[in-house]
Amino acid sequence: MWAVAVAAQFVAAVLTTGLALAFVGDPATTDWLWALGAGVGSGGGTVFLYRGLGSGRMGVVAPLSAVGTALVPLVVGVVAGERPGALTWTGVVLALPAVWLVARTPDTGTSTSSAAQDLTNGLLAGLGFGALFAALGQVPERPASDRSRSRSGAPWS
Amino acid sequence: MTIGVATALGVAWLPRDRAAFTAAWAGVLSAAATLMFLLATQSGLLTVAGVLSALYPAVTVALAAVVLREAIHRHQAVGLALIGVAVACVAAG
Numbered sequence: 001m002w003a004v005a006v007a008a009q010f011v012a013a014v015l016t017t018g019l020a021l022a023f024v025g026d027p028a029t030t031d032w033l034w035a036l037g038a039g040v041g042s043g044g045g046t047v048f049l050y051r052g053l054g055s056g057r058m059g060v061v062a063p064l065s066a067v068g069t070a071l072v073p074l075v076v077g078v079v080a081g082e083r084p085g086a087l088t089w090t091g092v093v094l095a096l097p098a099v100w101l102v103a104r105t106p107d108t109g110t111s112t113s114s115a116a117q118d119l120t121n122g123l124l125a126g127l128g129f130g131a132l133f134a135a136l137g138q139v140p141e142r143p144a145s146d147r148s149r150s151r152s153g154a155p156w157s
Numbered sequence: 158m159t160i161g162v163a164t165a166l167g168v169a170w171l172p173r174d175r176a177a178f179t180a181a182w183a184g185v186l187s188a189a190a191t192l193m194f195l196l197a198t199q200s201g202l203l204t205v206a207g208v209l210s211a212l213y214p215a216v217t218v219a220l221a222a223v224v225l226r227e228a229i230h231r232h233q234a235v236g237l238a239l240i241g242v243a244v245a246c247v248a249a250g
């Protein structure tokens with residue numbers, strides 16, 4: 001299980017670094033901090049998801065992590081001032097119970113963890129992956145030099 | 158980070174068997190997903206890109222049904238249908 005996570009993340013890291021070198025940007029210090037946040041979220045999310053799925057009830061851990069993953073960027077986006085239209089909101093609100101239903105699998109085998117541990121693992125996994133998405137979303141397209149010249153006041157625009 | 162936690166927990170993390178190396182393909186897809194997500198949030202809303210990306214378990218369940226011939230439970234089918242409606246709303250909105 002851990003070997004699988006390490007192999008996947010190692011390859012992803014090598015490829016992403018390659019892509020970053022191929023498309024050389026001009027990242028500002030804040031971009032690096034967001035990237036660091038995304039990395040911590042991704043690694044932490046993986047650890048807690050695997051821990052939760054490995055020892056706990058999949059039917060609790062998986063949907064909690066899925067809904068958390070959706071909620072964090074949603075809240076961050078809205079707090080940052082994003083205002084999606086009514087139809088988009090309908091889709092977003094429908095998506096939350098939908099992903100809960102899809103991710104809820106019946107529990108097979110015996111669980112070696114308590115309900116509280118499952119809850120913690122699921123919530124922390126969701127928080128981690130959600131933080132990954134939210135942090136990635138903060139990295140703007142325009143290079144840092146361009147941004148310092150024409151600051152719109154919104155770091156995400 | 159994963160290596161750090163695995164070492165702290167005292168579990169083996171070095172990929173040795175075939176299954177672990179097959180997971181390298183998951184890394185390729187993961188890197189592609191990161192790139193797509195960056196492109197999505199640079200041209201669209203984080204609220205939309207984040208929520209749509211978080212629907213990834215739907216793909217897992219659909220693939221399990223199609224490739225592994227696993228049974229989809231009724232509540233999962235309801236969830237998949239709801240996700241279809243949700244994505245259609247977001248795409249139209």
